[in-house]
Amino acid sequence: MRIRVVPVLLVVAALAVAPVAGASAPDFCSSLGAEWDGAYCHTSVLSERKAVRDIKVAVPGDLVDNPVTGPTIRDYLTQLVTNWRTVGVHMVADSFGEENFQILQRGDVLSVVFHEDYHADGPKPNNAFRTFTFDMARGVRVGLADVLKPGVDFGAIATLGAPFIQDALDQAPPPHEAGSYPFVAERWGPDTVYSGGYKAWALSGDELILYMPDYPVAHDSPINYTPGVMQWSMDGGTVQADIPLSALGSVLRPEFGGT
Numbered sequence: 001m002r003i004r005v006v007p008v009l010l011v012v013a014a015l016a017v018a019p020v021a022g023a024s025a026p027d028f029c030s031s032l033g034a035e036w037d038g039a040y041c042h043t044s045v046l047s048e049r050k051a052v053r054d055i056k057v058a059v060p061g062d063l064v065d066n067p068v069t070g071p072t073i074r075d076y077l078t079q080l081v082t083n084w085r086t087v088g089v090h091m092v093a094d095s096f097g098e099e100n101f102q103i104l105q106r107g108d109v110l111s112v113v114f115h116e117d118y119h120a121d122g123p124k125p126n127n128a129f130r131t132f133t134f135d136m137a138r139g140v141r142v143g144l145a146d147v148l149k150p151g152v153d154f155g156a157i158a159t160l161g162a163p164f165i166q167d168a169l170d171q172a173p174p175p176h177e178a179g180s181y182p183f184v185a186e187r188w189g190p191d192t193v194y195s196g197g198y199k200a201w202a203l204s205g206d207e208l209i210l211y212m213p214d215y216p217v218a219h220d221s222p223i224n225y226t227p228g229v230m231q232w233s234m235d236g237g238t239v240q241a242d243i244p245l246s247a248l249g250s251v252l253r254p255e256f257g258g259t
Helices: 024-031 070-088 155-160 162-171 193-198 245-251
Strands: 041-046 052-057 095-106 109-118 126-135 140-142 201-204 207-212 239-244
Touching: 024 041, 024 070, 041 070, 052 070, 070 095, 070 109, 070 126, 095 201, 109 201, 126 201, 155 162, 155 245, 162 239, 193 207, 207 245, 239 245
Parallel strands: 052 095
Antiparallel strands: 041 052, 095 109, 109 126, 126 140, 201 207, 207 239
């Protein structure tokens, strides 16, 4: 399954940091052993079989140097390039790995959504999403649990956001009959593999966005959940659920719109 490529999109925010690829991007590229081409850190790897893996990563410029966001983002991008290089050494055919990002904001809360588009050994490229959210006013990284009131688990999101999650499931590719397996809400709860455990999420304006799953999954679990029916694989980000914070108000902390 494929989803549309997420472009490098910047939502302009009235923050102390400017989320644009600035002068720090070339320096960071150099630290990765890559070159800045004006849009991406660009490098390539020649495999044992003489296959070339082309690697491009977009850099949220000033955020890599910001003391709040920098350590997390630098670590993520460094590990991503390292992983893609390592895999590239063993590729049989030419391949690629490309990362783009999107920056979303709710007040002083900044979410950075990284979209990885890469080729493994299969016939089609894969997609994955890594997200990081920061409270810039307090200078801390925020987890999804930090958005919820004490004692509330992710199941509350699945319950209160059910209509919006089901709508996203009905619209997910490929075209399918609404409510048909595997696009049924019970297979996309926080404790099931298709959801990715709600690991990929962001806050944007008055919405909580879930990117499900965060990484490609090979099959549903348990594997025999629907005996005799094809076992689905699921590409990362196949389902994007946009849940209004107003629908979650009863379980959110006040600073995130809770009541």
